[in-house]
Amino acid sequence: MAKYTTFVALLFCLLLIAATNSHSSIYILKNSAAEVNSLPLYDLYHSTTLPSKQNHVDPNANPKGDEKQKIKDLDPRIALVGPNGAGKSTLLKLMKGDLLPTDGMVKRHNHLKIAQYYQHLAEKLDMDMSALQYMMREYPGNEEEEMRAAIGRFSLTGKAQVMAMKNLSDGQRRRVIFVWLAYRQPHMLLLDEPTNHLDIETIDSLAEALNEWNGGMVLVSHDFRLINQVAHEIWICENQVVTRREGDIMDFKKHLKKRAGLRG
Numbered sequence: 001m002a003k004y005t006t007f008v009a010l011l012f013c014l015l016l017i018a019a020t021n022s023h024s025s026i027y028i029l030k031n032s033a034a035e036v037n038s039l040p041l042y043d044l045y046h047s048t049t050l051p052s053k054q055n056h057v058d059p060n061a062n063p064k065g066d067e068k069q070k071i072k073d074l075d076p077r078i079a080l081v082g083p084n085g086a087g088k089s090t091l092l093k094l095m096k097g098d099l100l101p102t103d104g105m106v107k108r109h110n111h112l113k114i115a116q117y118y119q120h121l122a123e124k125l126d127m128d129m130s131a132l133q134y135m136m137r138e139y140p141g142n143e144e145e146e147m148r149a150a151i152g153r154f155s156l157t158g159k160a161q162v163m164a165m166k167n168l169s170d171g172q173r174r175r176v177i178f179v180w181l182a183y184r185q186p187h188m189l190l191l192d193e194p195t196n197h198l199d200i201e202t203i204d205s206l207a208e209a210l211n212e213w214n215g216g217m218v219l220v221s222h223d224f225r226l227i228n229q230v231a232h233e234i235w236i237c238e239n240q241v242v243t244r245r246e247g248d249i250m251d252f253k254k255h256l257k258k259r260a261g262l263r264g
Contacts, residue, residue, distance in 0.1 A: 076188075076216040076217065076218065076232075076233070077216070077217050077230065077231055077232035077233065078217065078218045078219065078231060078232070078233045078234075078235055079219045079220075079221060079227040079230075079231035079233070079234050079235070079249060080092075080218060080219065080220045080235045080237055081220075081221070081222070081227070081234060081235070081236060081237070081249070081252065082236055082237035082238045083238060086237045086238050086239075087237055087240075088192075088220045088237045089192055089220060091218075091237065091242070092116075092190045092192055092218065092220060095114065095188075095190065095218070096114050096116060096190060097114075112187055112188075113184070113185065113186040113187050113188075114186055114187070114188045114189075114190060115181050115184060115186035115188070115189050115190070116189070116190040116191070116192070117177070117178075117181065117189060117190070117191045117194055118192075118194075119194060119196065119197075119198075121177045121180075121181075122173055122174065122177060124177075124180075125165050125173060125176060125177070126165070127164065127165050127166035128164055128165075128166065129164065129165060130161060130162045130163055130164060130165065131151050131156055131160070131161050131162075131165060131168075131176045131179065132144070132147060132148060132151060132161045132162055134165065134176065134180075135147045135150065135151060135176075135179060135180065135183065138180060138183075139183055148161060150179055150182070150183055151176075151179050153179075153182075153212055154175045154176075154178050154179050154182070154209050154212050155175065155208060155209075155212065156172060156175050156176065156179070160172060169201075169202075169205075170198075170199075170202045170205075171201060171202045171204070171205025171206070172205070174202065174205060174206055174209060175205065175208075175209050178209040178210075178212070178213065182213065182214065186215060187215050187216060188215060188216040188217070188218065189213060189215060189216065189217045189218075190217075190218050191210075191217070191218070191219045191220065191221070192220045193220060193221055193222070194206060194219070194221065194226075195221060195223040195226055200225070203223065203225060203226055204229075206226065207225075207226055207229035207230050210229075210230040211229070211230060217230070219231060224249050224250070224253055227249040228248065228249050228250060231248075231249060234247070234248065234249055234252055236252070
């Protein structure tokens with residue numbers, strides 16, 4: 001816990017996360033002691049008044065202008081990368097509410113729903129049940145046709161919906177987890193190193209499931225293969241600074257190689 005609170009104390013990063021009926025917003029706020037550069041803002045058809053004593057980090061915002069601001073109409077598909085111990089998981093824990101900041105505050109809209117994907121969610125599955133049976137049990141009162149359609153949106157169709165999950169591949173079982181998460185209708189999905197101990201085929205299945213995901217996503221990962229398939233934006237967490245990087249993850253990989261060569 002100490003390393004998390006130390007990071008928060010050094011970063012002085014305040015998060016305000018809000019949601020409309022089916023969409024999410026992320027606001028990154030800071031005080032004068034922090035350096036948090038170029039973090040994007042997300043929203044759909046929503047305006048808000050920011051706290052008057054905080055500085056808005058939107059690079060296009062006028063700091064002397066009206067505090068009410070129309071936010072960009074975007075859905076976040078973010079990969080958060082950086083060295084071990086830089087605080088990537090801390091940001092996820094702040095967003096989800098698992099950690100409290102040592103300075104400032106975290107505010108969430110009352111209707112915001114955040115889900116987190118863990119590898120151990122597979123342990124929830126009853127391997128003797130089919131995906132269809134499992135979803136009907138988890139969400140009773142729904143029509144079978146509706147549930148089949150929900151499962152099919154994650155590329156589980158035909159026999160894969162009705163065979164025992166013990167006979168599905170690991171990648172297919174992970175799709176069932178995404179069906180289960182998606183049916184809860186969260187606005188934002190958080191993933192912290194989801195590819196540990198996975199083979200390439202399963203990683204690709206995970207990427208396909210993420211690309212079927214309809215909401216926002218913040219991914220912490222060292223797996224450039226996964227990031228390249230699912231992320232639209234790259235945030236770098238390093239040296240107590242969180243920075244949005246232009247370009248994709250492969251550009252960042254080239255940057256790392258070049259920097260390592262210069263230092264070598």
